[in-house]
Amino acid sequence: MRAYLDHNATMPLRTEARAAMVAAMDVIGNPSSVHAEGRAAKALIERARAQIAATMGAEEADVVFTSGATEAAGLALAGRDLRGSRVEHDAVASWVRSDLPVDAQGQVTVTDPGGATLQWANSETGVVQDLPQDLAVSDMTQGFGKLPCDFTASGVRMALISAHKLGGPKGIGALVLRRGQEVPAQIRGGGQEMGRRSGTENLIGIAGFAAAAEAATRDLLGGRWDEVAHLRDLLEEALAAASSPTIFIGKDVRRLPNTSCIMTPGWRGETQVMQMDLAGYAVSAGSACSSGKVRASAVLRAMGHNDTEAASAIRVSLGLETSREDVLRFADAWIAKMKKHVMRAA
Structure with missing residues (x-):
């Protein structure tokens, strides 16, 4: 055995996520359409956005759905001159100057949070960082769902999260923004996701993501x-x-x-x-x-x-x-x- x-x-798909995805398959409308079927699809997305925001302690209007944390990293970091630690995930390290000091225990020193990115928890070692206030970007992918999270209180400007790390489907993630923080769109077109990320939304994946996030929060609190x-x-x-x-x-x-x-x-x-x-x-x-x-x-x-x-x-x-x-x-x-x-x- x-x-x-x-x-x-990757975590196995949660029962709650699977059920939400199966239900979403019957929602036939395009979320950008104005008819009843389109409005139903749009309502599902906005409900999921609110669910994920609630589990993170964020504002729902500031959750931007992406294809995963890697795309979220590109959206957050493209065109920015930030420093990162030498223990960042490759999805972040490829965008930043990875030169922040790391000690023998994997702890990182950040002296200029506004000019830096710092992962919350390392995927290889599990080491958790204390995130400084006003940190520019944090990869919260591994910690979200396993550790208590209050994004607003953390003071982080932008966070990266991914569904399949907490029992949701693969191929869906999000960039979470602090209120007033904006990013230039990297994928342009129809102006979906409040103009931040164009393209028809992954309705089924988003539904599974939200269900997994809620289930993960219940397990954490329990x-x-x-x-x-x-x-x-x-x-x-x-x-x-x-x-x-x-x-x-x-x-x-x-x-x-x-x-x-x-x-x-x-x-x-x-x-x-x-x-x-x-x-x-x-x-x-x-x-x-x-x-x-x-x-x-x-x-x-x-x-x-x-x-x-x-x-x-x-x-x-x-x-x-x-x-x-x-x-x-x-x-x-x-x-x-x-x-x-x-x-x-x-």
Whole structure:
């Protein structure tokens, strides 16, 4: 029986999101049409916009739907001269000067928030940043749905979010703006999304996004991610007891409740991923958006690890459906593979 332990890459589609998407398939109108069918489609979008805004603590008029967080990053960052940290996701790093200092725990120092972008939580290590007031842009993709979020109170000017990271469908995300903040449209045409992003809206995806965001908020308030954090700690305790060289990145600072970045120097991460896949467990060796690229983690190198160490890490990211049995079975399988590796290396 397989266990899916790669939730930071994408979460399984929530039941609520699936139901909302199926219902949206019967809404036949184009949201830009003025007849009754078009108005019904438009109403669905605006209701979803309000739902997502409410879960984030944002104003509904300032939620701009995009094809995902990567497009949202382009919309927020194109034409801007901003600094970013060396642990930003590639979707952000490709637009900014990635030179903000990062310490050994993955914490970032920002001295000029208005001229910077800073991720809320790192997808590889799970390390959570304290976001400074008036920060220009924050990639909130991994934290949204797993951590309490009050966008307005945070003072962040613009935030990037994505549906499939919290149990919604792939291919839909949003840029969330602070009131009064504007961006030049990168996709022009019919003037949809209040002129910020043209193109007929992804009605089905938007409906699933909103349903997933509401369900994620209920789970968060219900303490379900606290239960996941307990399982993560249980996993790390089991692996640490069996392998003293193994390091758990970011263990001494605040992390996402579901994420464990496990580094065992000398045992290549992609080898571990393949071995665990054959054993029935889906884990990763870094960001899913960099899959297929055999290279040491830039995030771990930025934190001071050498190439050999940085190439020896895997990420285990648990989900709400992950059980204690899943975690303990994974630990047993990983320990067995680790012991064989040690014997071969000797």
